[in-house]
Every structure is written in C-alpha cells, then in structure tokens.
Amino acid sequence: MDLYELCALTRTVRRFREALGIDPSVVLGILEAASLAPCAANLQELRYMTVLDERRRAELFPLLSWAGYLRDWPGPSAGERPPCYIVILAPTEENPFTRTDAGIAAGYVVLSARAAGLGACILMGFDRGRMRELLDPPDGMSPLLVIALGEPAEEVRLETAGRGGSLEYWRDTEGVHHVPKLPVSDLIIN
C-alpha cells in the first residue's frame, strides 16, 4: 500500500470489536514507530501509557468525549469500546512546541495502527485533572492526548465538503460514518 492510500484509509474509528482485544506486541510496534518521530530540539519529552486492562479501561472510558457532532450518541456501547488506549503524556509545563510534538507522534500512531489493520481515534477532549488522577503519571507529566485503538467495527467514508458547506461528520441510517473533507485546492493559499 502506498503512503497516500494509507493516509486516505486512516479514518477516525469510534466503534471497535472490543471482544477481539489487541495484540500487545502490535501496540509496542506502534509505539516504536512513534518513538522515531521528529520532535522539537530532539528533546523526546513525550511518554506513553498503554491501558489494556479491562477494569482500567472501564475507569478511563467515562472521562472521554467521543463525537461532538453525533448529539444523540453518547459514545461506543459495551462491546464496541476500544480494547486499548494509548495515552500520550507531556510535561505539565508545556513549551510552545509540546502540542506540536504530541501531534506528530499521534499522527505516527494512527498511521501505524492502520498499517497494522487497526482503527484509531485521537481523543483530545477530556478532563485532564480527572485523567491525571486516574493514571497517576510521574511528577511533572500530564495526559495530553488519548488514542483509542482496536479492530474497527464501523465503516467510515470520506466525502468532499462543499465550500462553505458543513464540516460536521454524520452517521447514516445504516451506521456508516461520513466525514466531509475540504479539497486540497481549498487549503492551499499561494
């Protein structure tokens, strides 16, 4: 598969085949790829926690916001929840590059997950204080991003957004998730 195709197939997945679980060695491979990502001044300040344990996942799940535009959908139900989370920890005292570093690494994670046949969802909306309490990271570190991982249990389709049209993703009556993306010509300003 070429990389462009991989980027096109790497869609955000919010429903998973939870019972299938996840192979921890695949998760390790994904983190190995992320560890090779470039970062500001090569400081490598990000750290990773993995949450695979069922009880721990059940504690983490309610802290997450899943899909702002699907107003009647509270998030994946039991059986469709992610069998794994990767939490990206960053220094609590951020520098101007911290979130960029985390984004680069998260991009590497979701592409690596897709290359391994998995789906992923980068979750940026959660209560950082409560997440910190739950995960108890080392002093000076805080959870910045949570990435849900697992075998996808939903189909996600890209579609072209019209200029000025809605960018809200939506789910059709058959459960297919649609994501309007602006054409690249609308994104390039020269």
Add this chain to the structure above:
Amino acid sequence: MDLYELCALTRTVRRFREALGIDPSVVLGILEAASLAPCAANLQELRYMTVLDERRRAELFPLLSWAGYLRDWPGPSAGERPPCYIVILAPTEENPFTRTDAGIAAGYVVLSARAAGLGACILMGFDRGRMRELLDPPDGMSPLLVIALGEPAEEVRLETAGRGGSLEYWRDTEGVHHVPKLPVSDLIIN
C-alpha cells in the same frame, strides 16, 4: 517499504541538493496526504503556503533557526538550501488543539516526503511576526510551522541514547549527522 521502516528512514534533513529543485506535483501530492490527516472536530482550520520561487526563498531563509545544537553552523549554505518550503498556517487565535492539529499534519508531510524520496525538516523556531509580514497570509491566519523540503544532501543516522545521556544531535568530521533517540522502553510508563 513498511511503515515502521518509513518512520525509521524519515530523518530530519537540513542540507539539500538545492539545484535539483522539486517537482511541484510531488509537493501537491504531499499536501493531498496532509489534507487527509485527522484534526480536532474535523474543523480543518489549517492552510498551506508553498514557497518555491528563488527570490521568495531567499527572503524566507534568514527568518529560520536551523540547528540549535550545531553551534558553529549557521544553517545550510547556498546550494544546500531547501528548494521548497511548505508553511503551515493556523488561526492566529489558537484553540487548545491547534498545535496538535498542525503536528499531525506535519507528521503526514514528512512521512509523505520521505515516501517520495525527499528529505524534510520541520522548523518551529522563527520570528512569527516577521514571517507573517513576509508571507502576508489571509486575515486571522498566522504561520505556525515551516517545513523545508528537497533532495537530501546529507546522511543522518539514528543512534540509541543512553539513559541520562545527551539528546543533542551532532555532526561528525565526515559530515554525517547523528541523532540520539531514547529506546521505546524508556518512553513507556505503565
């Protein structure tokens, strides 16, 4: 090439074969990949400027900081400068996810560049005010990241950083650039 291998080979390149230039259609392909990156709430707020014109590149170059740890090296000399820059523009009024979005997109850019046989360098250190003046982006948008692109003119080698050892990249007497990376086992906290 599998994705892990691509991640390992995607090293930051700071010297380029400037005279070779760059194929604009390759740059477009890279931006198409970036346009498919996930982003917070699918808002797609990032925009891209490409700078290929020689005069424009000469104006942009002095605004950039190249390699903090190579204290005697002011950056690439004429002939080794990038034949192309991609500037990622973001809303001047950032939200908490802006820099993460930019990081994800930048990760897609550097991986896509490497997949196309090019080298890249994400530059985060520049005077945003002066860059804004030079590029004159649309109202409400500001340059957030600059990515230099071109055919690599240097060899970059990963090496394993010792625990507590230096993370500063360095260049040997033969001009090979060495980058100490922490082993993934040092990055995972569970």
